[in-house]
Amino acid sequence: MVTRRWLAGVAGAALCVSPAMADTLKDALVQAYGTSPVLAGARAQLRGVDEGVPIAKANARLxxxxxxxxxxxxxxxxxxxxxxxxxxxxxxxxxxxxQGGRVKNAINAAEARVIAGRADLRTTEGNLFTQAVSAYMNVIRDQSVVELNASNVRVLETNLRASRDRFQVGDLTRTDVAQSEARLAIARSQLATAQGNLTASRETYRQVVGKWPEKLDQPPALPKLPATADDAVKIALSNAPTIASVTANTQAAGYDVRTASAQRLxxxxxxxxxxxxxxxxxxxxxxxxxxxxxxxxxxxxxxxxxxxxxxxPLYQGGGVAARVRQAQAQESAALEQGIDVERRVIATTRAAYANFSAAGEAIRANQQAVSANRLALEGARAENTAGTRTVIEVLNAEQEYLNAQVALVTAQRDQYVAGFALLNAMGQAQADVLNLDGGALYDPVAHYGQVRNRFGDWSDDSKYKTTSVHTTGETPKDADVQPLAPDPLLGTDNSVATMPAPAGSLVPNPANVTRPPQ
The missing domain is CATH 2.20.200 (Outer membrane efflux proteins (OEP))
Structure with a gap:
């Protein structure tokens, strides 16, 4: 399977081209797999479900x-x-x-719920990896956005200095300088917002993965995805763990009806x-x-x-019939839930496929927009030097170029996350499918094999020790997110500075305007 070789095939190449301290997406998934409290809790819940089998078997023993x-x-x-x-x-x-078959059917129901619990664990695992991929890509996106905005601030600072120099010699008007000052102030505001978004994304990454993202490498290419949405739906319907879970729970509900009916015998x-x-x-x-x-x-x-x-049993006050009807109602609910889960799997798969395709189209369009805006910016600067373009036109071209770059990195993030979400919807986002080799994978069958035939009343488990990690003691070091210092170009309080008008200027200084008599 292509998916199985996805992360394993790129691990060596990633280590060759990445800095020594860079974390890869595979590192993040291995870290999340081994230290997530969500996944550890789901495993503990499955172990509790496993105990339903020896509990049911106990009713047939001496x-x-x-x-x-x-x-x-x-x-x-x-x-x-x-x-x-x-x-x-x-x-x-x-x-x-x-006992009228009540024990046999209770055992069958418990075993069916074990199968459902294993499918639920796979669902939790896939959802965790999808969250980890999303958090990983959000950090990379927001790092790029911060860098783009920081670069834009530096360019606008240079533009403002040039505008003030040209204003002093009378080549530009006060309006041109004010427009440059306003655009720089807006750019610094956008940079502060981007830095805040980056910090939030890093905190989400630390919550999901379990460590602070110092430096992240670019992710590997996604495995080959289905050519059409219909193909993806077919894979999802036959492989999605949520469908396997609801199918097993429906079987267990049927056994519950037989267990309740056996109380009449x-x-x-x-x-x-x-x-x-x-x-x-x-x-x-x-x-x-x-x-x-x-x-x-x-x-x-x-x-x-x-x-x-x-x-x-001759007469039990109607309790048996009530329990049978109750079990039948629960079986009916399970049957309806199966249809609902099937609908949701189809909808989720088609939505992920549509998002993936749309993001691909957005990438291509934004790449063209970046290229076109780059040429437009170069032309606007050249024409401004020649006197055929105004300062505001250059500033607008720079903003459009920045917007196109931000839109491009956002679309790249959206496509990758949607592609992995599609893998998850198809049931191909679990550790055994992704071939994570960060250590031994958790085997839910091993615990079941240990407890399914236990018959001792004193064979308790040892006291549980958590396997997930705390993040309270970790102090993040984030060099990319720093509070903005007052900009001398905009004044000590980042307000627009008042420029004195050069000699012979036709542009009045607002501070020296004298109102005519009323």
Missing amino acids: QVSATIGVTQSTDGLTTFENGGRALTGGLNLSYPLF PVFSVTGGTSYSDYLNTRAQSSGQPASLNDQFDQTVGQNRIGLQMTV
């Missing part, structure tokens, strides 16, 4: 109980007549032979046990009786028994 007690008769306390004090003990055994059991009583020398004693007479009665009594027992 039941053993013991009793022990001391009794004191309240009649004749002073004479202890007729065995007034006794120490009793007993051992009771019961083994079910036939008789139950056959083999019973046995032993009992022991010690009357503590009080049996048949009474005042005035000679000790020789007391010796005629045994002070200890033991009894062994074995038998066959049949319990026939």
Whole structure:
């Protein structure tokens, strides 16, 4: 499968071309897979579902109980007549032979829910990887946007200096300078917003992946995706874990109906046990009786028994029928849920495919826009030097060029995220499919094999230790996001500075305007 070789095939190349400290997308996915509390919690939930099988099997096994007690008769306390004090003990055994099929169907339902739980774990895994890819690409996008805006600020600072120099010699008007100042102030505002977005994206990355993104390498190319949306839907319907989960849960609901119906049938059991009583020398004693007479009665009594027992339910107050109807309603709900999940899988797959295709078209269009705006900016600058273009036209060309670049990196991020979301919708975004080799993969079958036939009442698990990592002790170092210092070009408070008018200028200085008399 192409997807299986996706990350593995690019790992070596990424290490060759990337800086030593750069994290790759594969690193991020391996980190998330091994340290995510969401995934660790889903695994723990599945282990709890596994225990449903031995719980159901326990109802078909031998039941053993013991009793022990001391009794004191309240009649004749002073004479202890007729065995007034006794120490009793007993051992009771019961083994079910036939229970109407309730145990068998309960076991089948529990096993079906284990299958559903494994599918749910795969869904959680795919969703986590999709979130990690989105967080990874968001950081790369926002880093690019910050760099583009920072470059734009530097260009506009140079433009403002040039405009002020030309204003001093009378080549530009005060309006041209003010337009340059306003555009620089707007650019610094856009840079601050981009830096805030980058910090937010990095925090989301740290939440999902479990570490702060110092430097991220460009992601590998996506694996080959289906040629049409119909092809993608076919793959999703046969491979999506959500469909596998709802199918198994529907089967379990059917077994629940049979389990409830079996409560109407008789139950056959083999019973046995032993009992022991010690009357503590009080049996048949009474005042005035000679000790020789007391010796005629045994002070200890033991009894062994074995038998066959049949319990026939004749009337149970309507509870059985209610439980059957309840199970039938839950089965009906599961059947309807299966159709709903199928609809959602189709809709999600088609939407992801449409987003992927649309982002591809946007990339191509924005690449043309970037190229065209670059040429337009170069021409506007040259024509401004020749005096045929105004300053505001150059500023507009620079803004349009920046907007096209931002739109391009955004579309590239959107296409990659939509492509991976399409893989997830098709059930091809799990660790075993992506061939992550950051260590041994979690095997849900191993735990099931350990517990499915356990029969001991004292075989508890050891105290759980978390496998996810905390991020509270990590201090991020973010050189790209710094508070904007006051810009001397715009004044100490980033407000537009007032320029003195050059000698002979026809543009009045607003500070020196004298209003005519009213």
